[in-house]
């Protein structure tokens with residue numbers, strides 16, 4: 001496979017609004033020659049991302065003469081992070097990190113904690129360095145944190161439907177460890193069924209460990225001892241329908257082993273999917289129900305909520321592609337993230353010939369300006385022009 005194209009530099013740094021996308025959002029559906037373009041009712045930047053970026057701007061204004069750092073990616077969108085780097089904000093961790101900067105922090109530095117939160121150990125390190133902290137943690141991310149502390153107090157081990165290594169789940173796991181509790185992370189229905197079979201007494205602890213992702217179980221967790229009572233939470237950006245199935249599998253396993261009446265003692269389930277994630281997924285499902293021939297999902301490849309939006313299309317049996325921006329689209333070829341392998345792959349014949357309905361959506365960390373470029377690129381590659389009806 002040839003080199004994957006790089007995203008070109010953005011124009012209009014730190015300005016992510018798009019008049020075109022605002023208009024498409026309002027209209028819901030427009031024609032561009034042979035193409036019908038269908039937009040969901042909800043997509044793109046969520047409240048938590050808007051808030052985090054506004055707090056970054058406020059910090060830049062409040063501390064114009066002090067070194068400003070991001071602990072890690074502010075959100076999972078490469079363009080936004082690069083823009084912040086070019087605006088003079090350094091990165092302490094992640095792909096844009098300045099080597100050694102984390103060890104050189106002092107009271108002069110201002111450190112911005114991303115919307116996903118941070119590990120307890122990282123927050124302690126910032127405190128010890130005496131830096132000024134600007135914490136943009138989304139309130140929706142704090143919700144599972146609070147719930148897991150309640151589980152620990154009540155003697156439950158936290159089961160997280162999430163992704164091992166995702167920033168938000170890393171932060172939650174560190175909180176559990178720090179509070180003296182235990183966790184088990186299940187990523188999907190397959191991993192939930194391994195855990196379910198263990199809970200039902202159908203497999204041994206060694207088989208459970210083999211069925212889960214390395215690092216899914218907290219250090220020192222003894223499955224026989226620590227998985228007798230479980231409380232479920234979700235990473236805020238998971239696929240809501242899958243989270244409900246995970247809960248059903250685990251609940252069913254405990255009923256098989258102990259009976260329905262034991263649930264009160266050994267099972268808790270608390271939905272912590274955030275509103276924005278839920279709304280975007282529901283709106284994408286509605287677009288699938290209305291009928292599309294092709295579904296383009298725009299967002300960072302490491303964005304959990306964007307990945308799950310692509311699954312909505314897959315689950316509906318619609319050809320769906322998770323792309324990062326317009327640079328992924330060529331006349332005969334598309335570069336996209338394969339949902340199963342996580343690899344970037346090329347596919348040919350992605351744009352149907354003749355009359356076609358194309359559905360679009362964008363993750364909670366995707367600027368409207370990027371979606372606008374994707375829409376324009378699709379119309380251009382179809383050989384059509386997009387002329388919107390006059391606003392009244």
Ligand code: SF4
Pocket residue numbers: 046047048049115138139140141236237274275276277305364
């Ligand atoms: S996707 Fe949800 S949890 Fe994440 S920043 Fe947005 S509102 Fe907050």
